[in-house]
Amino acid sequence: MPTDPIPGEPLYDVLVVGAGFSGLYMLHRLRSMGLRALVLERGSAVGGTWYWNRYPGARCDVESVDYCYSFSDDLLREWTWAERYPPQQEILRYLEHVADRFDLKRDIRFGTTVTAASYHENAARWVLLTDDGHALQARFCVMATGNLSMTKPPDIPGLDRFEGEWFHTGHWPHRPVDLKNRRVAVVGTGSSGIQVITTIAPDVARIYVLQRTPNYSMPAWNRPLAPSELAATVAHYPARREACRESDAGIPLPSPTRKAVEVTAEERRRRYEEGWRRGGVPALSFAFSDMFTSEESNRYAQDFAREKITTLVEDPAVARRLSPVHHIGTKRTCVDTGYFETYNRSNVELIDLRTQPIDRISATGIRVGDRHIPLDVIVFAVGFDAITGALTAIDIQGRGGVPLRAKWSTGPRTLLGVQTAGFPNLFMVTGPGSPSVLSNMVISIEQHVDWIADCIAHLRRCGADTIEPTAEAEDRWTAQVDALAAATLYPQANSWYVGANIPGKPRTFSVYVGGCGAYRDECRRVVAEGYRGFRISRQDSAGGPPSPAAIRAAG
Numbered sequence: 001m002p003t004d005p006i007p008g009e010p011l012y013d014v015l016v017v018g019a020g021f022s023g024l025y026m027l028h029r030l031r032s033m034g035l036r037a038l039v040l041e042r043g044s045a046v047g048g049t050w051y052w053n054r055y056p057g058a059r060c061d062v063e064s065v066d067y068c069y070s071f072s073d074d075l076l077r078e079w080t081w082a083e084r085y086p087p088q089q090e091i092l093r094y095l096e097h098v099a100d101r102f103d104l105k106r107d108i109r110f111g112t113t114v115t116a117a118s119y120h121e122n123a124a125r126w127v128l129l130t131d132d133g134h135a136l137q138a139r140f141c142v143m144a145t146g147n148l149s150m151t152k153p154p155d156i157p158g159l160d161r162f163e164g165e166w167f168h169t170g171h172w173p174h175r176p177v178d179l180k181n182r183r184v185a186v187v188g189t190g191s192s193g194i195q196v197i198t199t200i201a202p203d204v205a206r207i208y209v210l211q212r213t214p215n216y217s218m219p220a221w222n223r224p225l226a227p228s229e230l231a232a233t234v235a236h237y238p239a240r241r242e243a244c245r246e247s248d249a250g251i252p253l254p255s256p257t258r259k260a261v262e263v264t265a266e267e268r269r270r271r272y273e274e275g276w277r278r279g280g281v282p283a284l285s286f287a288f289s290d291m292f293t294s295e296e297s298n299r300y301a302q303d304f305a306r307e308k309i310t311t312l313v314e315d316p317a318v319a320r321r322l323s324p325v326h327h328i329g330t331k332r333t334c335v336d337t338g339y340f341e342t343y344n345r346s347n348v349e350l351i352d353l354r355t356q357p358i359d360r361i362s363a364t365g366i367r368v369g370d371r372h373i374p375l376d377v378i379v380f381a382v383g384f385d386a387i388t389g390a391l392t393a394i395d396i397q398g399r400g401g402v403p404l405r406a407k408w409s410t411g412p413r414t415l416l417g418v419q420t421a422g423f424p425n426l427f428m429v430t431g432p433g434s435p436s437v438l439s440n441m442v443i444s445i446e447q448h449v450d451w452i453a454d455c456i457a458h459l460r461r462c463g464a465d466t467i468e469p470t471a472e473a474e475d476r477w478t479a480q481v482d483a484l485a486a487a488t489l490y491p492q493a494n495s496w497y498v499g500a501n502i503p504g505k506p507r508t509f510s511v512y513v514g515g516c517g518a519y520r521d522e523c524r525r526v527v528a529e530g531y532r533g534f535r536i537s538r539q540d541s542a543g544g545p546p547s548p549a550a551i552r553a554a555g
């Protein structure tokens, strides 16, 4: 008989880690299937990344009407998005509303960090340990831990001696932070840094931007959403959402069909200008189909973006220092509202760390080369241990006590980005090997949550207890994800996509670049073929594993 790893403790059907977009919808789905589920969340409220990233200017760069759930028509109709791109506060209010509307909070344990998760093979159960010393058990565990939720700590010597205040954008305090008339340094010029810099520049006494790598940034052209425009979108929402699901990036734009290298210079400019006027991350990347596969095509788009910087920044020397040289899009393209123009202000100074690296932080400021910059506040916009960081932060141990950290020591390996071999009944929402960060996250989250919920329902129908990928199927999928990426320019940049920002992290490009639509098709095919590549088993040996026919019939 199976042994109970923690006798007397309730047995959940599913434990979910994280109460962001993924965890909330996962809980809703599991509850509607009649399952006993509990969500464990380290924050004191729902929201995930939007709970923590409350820095000045934090805003999503996917349009609000696409960056929301589609599972409930009523929810869609009753929520009014105020702007084209939603600010952090509005997304948080939306997620609070979702949690209340679907009565989710009663099954969420807030202020609870999961420190370990281990699989107990005899009982086919997961046991999760929390930072307050509790152990919980369940048949299934879903890691809804997010791709950009584990902050990269500032690694500049001397920070412990700094007598001013310092903040990480990804862990911004919940109390008001007054930056008015203060001398502020911002370290980092990714999406977070660009938003902070643009937002605080008018208020602070002086802002020093410590830039190591300049980034491409596209105009947001953010604006209020007129009620009539929102109503028109909602009226045709099913078609818009379907277009997102079947698209490459989870947004309702048709994929380009023409190559930049095949058209005239005039046609290229026309398409780039059109994209620039539309704005957003896809401004240039949706102009031509070969942007991520052809150096030449990518260079055309780079040249256009650099030219725009020279028109926006008055001082040519500053414009030069702000001009990126990497392949556009291979580090996440940023979206801004007046970022480059911010450098025309007299209280903004750009410090190029490529010519003068940071020496150290002192009690009163930062030393760059032989210059000391006196500061009241340092803002670290230095990013995240992305994609795998939140998973490997938990001591996850699978079959035979094998740690996930050891299994992934040379890079993550998964089947479809939802499961990894040797860790039965452990699911990841938007895990490595899925489109995740190269897509509109909410589109990918809904698809993964539905896939996982349907999978659990399927196991119940066919009387099975466990599911995990076979090693062979996982090898094939990991190789396919690698091969797709290798055919693009993505792996060439020193980006967080490849883990280059975290010392010692294995360099792998573990995002499926084939697009949301193609990925979705593959997920559907796997299910239609009886969960091809997954091993489905019954725990009670007397029952034996369900036959392939039973698995297909249950589907």
Ligand code: NAP
Residues within 6 Å of the ligand: 059, 060, 061, 062, 148, 155, 156, 169, 187, 188, 189, 190, 191, 192, 193, 195, 210, 211, 212, 213, 332, 335, 353, 358, 381, 382, 383, 384, 437, 496, 501
């Ligand atoms: P990021 O893109 O990783 O940017 C981190 C920045 O910090 C880079 O400029 C990096 O320079 C710099 N940096 C790191 N360590 C440093 C050091 N020791 N000294 C000097 N500079 C250092 O992080 P992020 O801006 O937080 O954005 C991460 C991702 O979150 C984005 O790409 C995006 O996907 C998402 N995000 C989205 C939004 C939005 O929707 N608008 C907003 C914020 C974040 P190097 O490049 O040289 O390493």
